[in-house]
Amino acid sequence: MTTLYVSHPAALDHAVPEGHPERPDRIRAIERVLENERFSGLVRTMAPQAEASVATLAHPAAYVEAIVEASPKDGMVAIDSDTLMSPGSLEATLRAVGGGIMAVDAVMGCECSNAFVAMRPPGHHAERTRAMGFCLFNHAAIAARHARAKGATRVALVDWDVHHGNGSQDIFWDDADVMYASTHQMPLFPGTGAASERGAKDTIVNVPLRPGDDGAVFREAFEAGILARVDAFAPDVIILSAGFDAHHLDPLANLRLTEADFGWATRKLMEVADRHAGGRLVSMLEGGYSLDGLGRSVSAHVDALMGR
Numbered sequence: 001m002t003t004l005y006v007s008h009p010a011a012l013d014h015a016v017p018e019g020h021p022e023r024p025d026r027i028r029a030i031e032r033v034l035e036n037e038r039f040s041g042l043v044r045t046m047a048p049q050a051e052a053s054v055a056t057l058a059h060p061a062a063y064v065e066a067i068v069e070a071s072p073k074d075g076m077v078a079i080d081s082d083t084l085m086s087p088g089s090l091e092a093t094l095r096a097v098g099g100g101i102m103a104v105d106a107v108m109g110c111e112c113s114n115a116f117v118a119m120r121p122p123g124h125h126a127e128r129t130r131a132m133g134f135c136l137f138n139h140a141a142i143a144a145r146h147a148r149a150k151g152a153t154r155v156a157l158v159d160w161d162v163h164h165g166n167g168s169q170d171i172f173w174d175d176a177d178v179m180y181a182s183t184h185q186m187p188l189f190p191g192t193g194a195a196s197e198r199g200a201k202d203t204i205v206n207v208p209l210r211p212g213d214d215g216a217v218f219r220e221a222f223e224a225g226i227l228a229r230v231d232a233f234a235p236d237v238i239i240l241s242a243g244f245d246a247h248h249l250d251p252l253a254n255l256r257l258t259e260a261d262f263g264w265a266t267r268k269l270m271e272v273a274d275r276h277a278g279g280r281l282v283s284m285l286e287g288g289y290s291l292d293g294l295g296r297s298v299s300a301h302v303d304a305l306m307g308r
Contacts, residue, residue: 001279001307004106004115005034006099008047011119013088015076020084021252021289022121022134029291030118033299041306043112047099047119054097055137057145058171063129067093067136079131093121093136100143100239100284107280108150108237114270114281114305116242118298122286124165124241125190133163133190140241140284141171144178147237156181156235156272158226160265161243161286162253164193164206168241174200179233181205181226183218185246185253205229211254215261218246222265227272234276238269244288244297252289259293259300266304281305 012024034042055064070077071090078084096119103115123140125133144155157172159165159182169192172178184193186208193206207225209218230238244262246255266283273281283305288294 002112003042003302003305004103004112005042005044005302006047006103006115006117007031007119008095008099010088010091010095014092014121015086015088016084017076025291026288026294027118027120029295030298033295034302039302042302045102047095047117048102049091049094050098050101052094054101055142057149058138058141059128067131079136083131083134083136085136089121089136092119095119096121096123096139097137097142100139100282101146103282104143104147104150104237107282108147108152113279115283116302116305117282117284119285122243123284124159124161124168124243124286125163126167127170135167138167138171140239141168143282143284144239147239148177152236153177154179154233154235155237155239156230156233157239157241158230158269159184159241159243159286160222160246161241162246162250162255163189163243163287165241166190166192169193169197169204172199173204176201176203179203179205179230179235181230183207183209183222183226185209185211185255188253209255212256214256215258218255218257218261219264223268227268231272231275236277236280238273238277238281240269240281240283241286242283242301243286244294247288247290247293247297249290249293250288252287259296262297263300263304266301270304
């Protein structure tokens with residue numbers, strides 16, 4: 001089993017103020033754990049920088065142009081209260097887009113079994129016309145739309161970040177060919193993700209968890225609420241919004257998952273991908289703000305992707 005690992009040093013150049021949780025050290029924590037000899041079998045490559053126009057797969061051209069124009073030459077600009085751009089932010093988010101596109105092409109072209117794209121800023125809170133929640137472009141949504149353009153009939157976008165992916169839900173609300181399935185803590189930012197939010201085509205699946213829920217509750221909810229629906233949808237490709245902020249060490253939420261839970265969920269999702277999608281699965285980094293929890297969770301996640 002061959003796993004592609006996609007990243008780029010530009011992920012470190014998206015600068016944020018001191019104390020901001022979505023910081024460059026997140027990528028450094030991932031790189032440290034993946035330097036271990038057990039991950040020597042990863043196929044490592046640099047994320048290419050996508051043209052800004054590629055983001056129109058999920059966002060209107062006027063929105064894309066506005067983000068490009070907002071990019072500062074120096075200092076920082078606030079897009080909203082917690083979403084910022086520095087001189088390196090545009091390249092970072094465009095390389096996250098490009099990394100997702102590259103990974104989709106690689107799994108659909110049978111160049112690898114699956115892929116993990118470790119870039120920042122995250123993307124799943126970016127709605128069609130609104131940047132928020134640290135996110136500028138919705139990288140996972142763009143990758144899903146690219147998979148459709150490359151010939152996938154049905155794409156499942158699964159999201160286990162502790163925060164609901166309101167942006168992905170917004171983008172795919174009336175899309176019958178992309179299923180968005182999320183498990184997340186509720187109540188919590190951004191306030192969306194109730195089970196009653198099902199989309200215009202019944203292809204939105206929300207399975208909210210309560211503050212304090214542990215891995216046993218997560219596993220039961222993920223298996224019955226997410227995996228069963230994705231399995232019935234029979235996708236040709238699975239895109240994963242892989243946030244690791246449901247880990248019990250994370251400072252921004254109150255779920256009590258361990259790294260073993262993320263390894264389990266990865267393997268279960270791979271089983272669905274094996275049944276319907278020839279194993280085609282692309283994982284894209286979202287949240288995870290405890291550096292220790294993030295590193296341990298990514299290690300378990302990539303172990304599973306590599307078939308261990």
